[in-house]
Amino acid sequence: MTAKQVSxxxxxxxxxxxxVTTLLGDNGVNIRALSLADTADFGILRLIVNDPDKAVALxxxxxxxxxxxEVVAAEVPDRPGGLAEILRLLxxxxxxxxxxxxxxxxxxxxxxxxxxxxxxxxxxxxxQRKGIRTLPGKDLYLM
Amino acid sequence: xYWNRHAECMDRRALETLQLERLQEQVHRVYERVPxxxxxxxxxxxxxxxxxxxxxxxxxxxxxxxxxxxxYPFGLFAVPMEEIVRIHASSGTTGKPTVVGYTRxxxxxxxxxxxxxxxxxxxxxGDIIQNAYGYGLFTGGLxxxxxxxxxxxxxxxxxxxxxxxxxxLMKDFGTTALCSTPSYALFxxxxxxxxxxxxxxxxxxxxxxxxxxxxxxxxxxxEKELGITALDIYGLSEIIGxxxxxxxxAKEGLHLMEDHFLPEIIxxxxxxxxxxxxxxxxxxxxLTKEGIPLIRYRTRDITRLFPEPCPCGRTSLRMGxxxxxxxxxxxxxxxxxxxxxxxxxxxxxxxxxPHYMLYVxxxxxxxxxxxxxxxxESVFSDExxxxxxxxxxxxxxxxxxxGIDVEVKLVEPNTLARSEGKAQRVVDxxxx
Numbered sequence: 001m002t003a004k005q006v007s008x009x010x011x012x013x014x015x016x017x018x019x020v021t022t023l024l025g026d027n028g029v030n031i032r033a034l035s036l037a038d039t040a041d042f043g044i045l046r047l048i049v050n051d052p053d054k055a056v057a058l059x060x061x062x063x064x065x066x067x068x069x070e071v072v073a074a075e076v077p078d079r080p081g082g083l084a085e086i087l088r089l090l091x092x093x094x095x096x097x098x099x100x101x102x103x104x105x106x107x108x109x110x111x112x113x114x115x116x117x118x119x120x121x122x123x124x125x126x127x128q129r130k131g132i133r134t135l136p137g138k139d140l141y142l143m
Numbered sequence: 144x145y146w147n148r149h150a151e152c153m154d155r156r157a158l159e160t161l162q163l164e165r166l167q168e169q170v171h172r173v174y175e176r177v178p179x180x181x182x183x184x185x186x187x188x189x190x191x192x193x194x195x196x197x198x199x200x201x202x203x204x205x206x207x208x209x210x211x212x213x214x215y216p217f218g219l220f221a222v223p224m225e226e227i228v229r230i231h232a233s234s235g236t237t238g239k240p241t242v243v244g245y246t247r248x249x250x251x252x253x254x255x256x257x258x259x260x261x262x263x264x265x266x267x268x269g270d271i272i273q274n275a276y277g278y279g280l281f282t283g284g285l286x287x288x289x290x291x292x293x294x295x296x297x298x299x300x301x302x303x304x305x306x307x308x309x310x311x312l313m314k315d316f317g318t319t320a321l322c323s324t325p326s327y328a329l330f331x332x333x334x335x336x337x338x339x340x341x342x343x344x345x346x347x348x349x350x351x352x353x354x355x356x357x358x359x360x361x362x363x364x365x366e367k368e369l370g371i372t373a374l375d376i377y378g379l380s381e382i383i384g385x386x387x388x389x390x391x392x393a394k395e396g397l398h399l400m401e402d403h404f405l406p407e408i409i410x411x412x413x414x415x416x417x418x419x420x421x422x423x424x425x426x427x428x429x430l431t432k433e434g435i436p437l438i439r440y441r442t443r444d445i446t447r448l449f450p451e452p453c454p455c456g457r458t459s460l461r462m463g464x465x466x467x468x469x470x471x472x473x474x475x476x477x478x479x480x481x482x483x484x485x486x487x488x489x490x491x492x493x494x495x496x497p498h499y500m501l502y503v504x505x506x507x508x509x510x511x512x513x514x515x516x517x518x519x520e521s522v523f524s525d526e527x528x529x530x531x532x533x534x535x536x537x538x539x540x541x542x543x544x545x546g547i548d549v550e551v552k553l554v555e556p557n558t559l560a561r562s563e564g565k566a567q568r569v570v571d572x573x574x575x
Binding site for chain 1: 518519520523524525526527530531534552553554555556557
């Protein structure tokens with residue numbers, strides 16, 4: 001039960017992020033979660049959106065380098081140590097987290113973390129076995 | 144397949160006899176008709192009668208591009224204007240263009256060498272040739288055009304640019320051969336995919352690409368992207384235009400049309416003639432040109448000549464791909480750098496597109512070279528460390544090839560200028 005993340009290559013220059021998010025906004029693509037990894041020269045913008053296929057098509061048409069990546073969205077108990085617990089489980093099974101970031105939700109609900117694993121299939125199997133809920137893409141995009 | 148078997152497969156000794164005859168005639172002509180040459184020969188203490196063998200060519204002075212410019216526009220013409228039927232000019236990036244004039248016979252010679260070029264590429268009168276070289280003062284368009292008509296092929300004189308229309312015509316007409324610059328061919332290939340009519344699915348089968356230097360790996364990329372055979376053609380307007388030399392289907396060097404153009408390779412810094420096989424600057428003497436005959440013209444193109452027989456049966460010397468320009472050579476921290484070296488390094492790294500720009504700068508009295516490389520979807524990873532690894536790999540491979548440290552910067556695709564004519568890939572910001 002993985003979800004599609006849209007990853008975009010961006011040069012590190014003023015206004016570039018605004019241009020890309022404007023393009024998505026103007027075309028009715030809603031950003032559900034994001035993370036930006038950057039170096040001095042370039043950045044990689046990673047997005048969970050309501051319509052990943054449409055977003056990819058739009059960005060490609062605008063000449064950007066885009067890639068869809070398979071990520072896992074897992075529910076994390078919203079209490080001290082909740083995330084640490086999950087990471088320990090994964091680490092015990094030799095699963096590496098390439099990167100992760102939080103998904104914004106209303107208060108009082110459990111937190112959702114987006115994970116990029118080196119081995120998503122195995123990670124899903126472990127999470128399920130340990131009773132940690134993961135969310136399918138279609139639920140996530142419309143959340 | 145030959146257009147002119149007699150000329151293309153001539154016995155070497157007969158060819159050399161013909162060359163000497165034509166050289167002697169040409170030297171007499173310029174001495175009598177072009178005051179510039181008479182004065183130059185006299186300054187060198189050489190008379191037309193001194194040319195008794197092909198080796199004696201070395202006694203004659205060089206002609207430089209600046210000589211054409213200094214005698215702008217018609218000062219080096221060897222015939223009165225009544226005999227000139229066409230005038231072309233090469234783009235003058237600095238000041239005045241260089242102007243060349245053709246007599247009716249020159250136009251005929253040009254069509255002949257272009258006909259040989261097309262036929263050696265496997266083009267026949269049954270082909271539809273889309274000619275995407277620029278028409279106008281630039282010699283590419285009309286040069287290829289006349290050759291194509293001479294062999295009886297159907298020419299589509301679409302000229303350069305308007306990419307969408309190029310692809311539409313290519314599809315609707317069922318174009319089978321393409322003439323353009325190699326960088327424009329790649330650009331067409333990419334654009335055709337984006338438009339949903341990939342050229343590799345169309346009937347196009349052969350491309351004759353020239354007007355800018357390109358590498359073997361770029362050939363492979365074009366052949367893969369367009370699904371065609373890609374062949375190199377060489378020429379320059381000062382000598383005649385395209386058709387001075389062309390690759391046959393063996394793809395092992397370009398056959399020089401030696402019955403019309405006499406080649407030499409020299410050391411660009413000393414002017415000394417080099418041995419066969421050595422890399423240096425190509426120098427050409429026109430043997431049959433009437434409008435503007437040139438003696439020992441310094442092309443500034445870096446290549447080599449090799450005499451080994453070609454499997455195709457043509458007997459001419461072949462020249463290697465042009466690997467650089469003696470005047471494009473960048474000297475960075477005292478090291479000679481040719482942009483073409485950078486291109487070949489990039490093409491050897493899987494999935495990296497050869498779209499790059501070089502920025503040369505001087506920071507605190509030290510030359511710096513930054514290479515910007517576009518990130519294509521095939522190399523893009525959503526992990527920073529993978530892209531940093533790519534950057535590092537490019538930097539280290541460039542460093543070991545060039546012998547200097549290079550900065551590498553990954554940039555978004557389509558941000559670097561794509562040329563519809565000659566690619567401009569170097570920005571030198573050093574103010575010296």
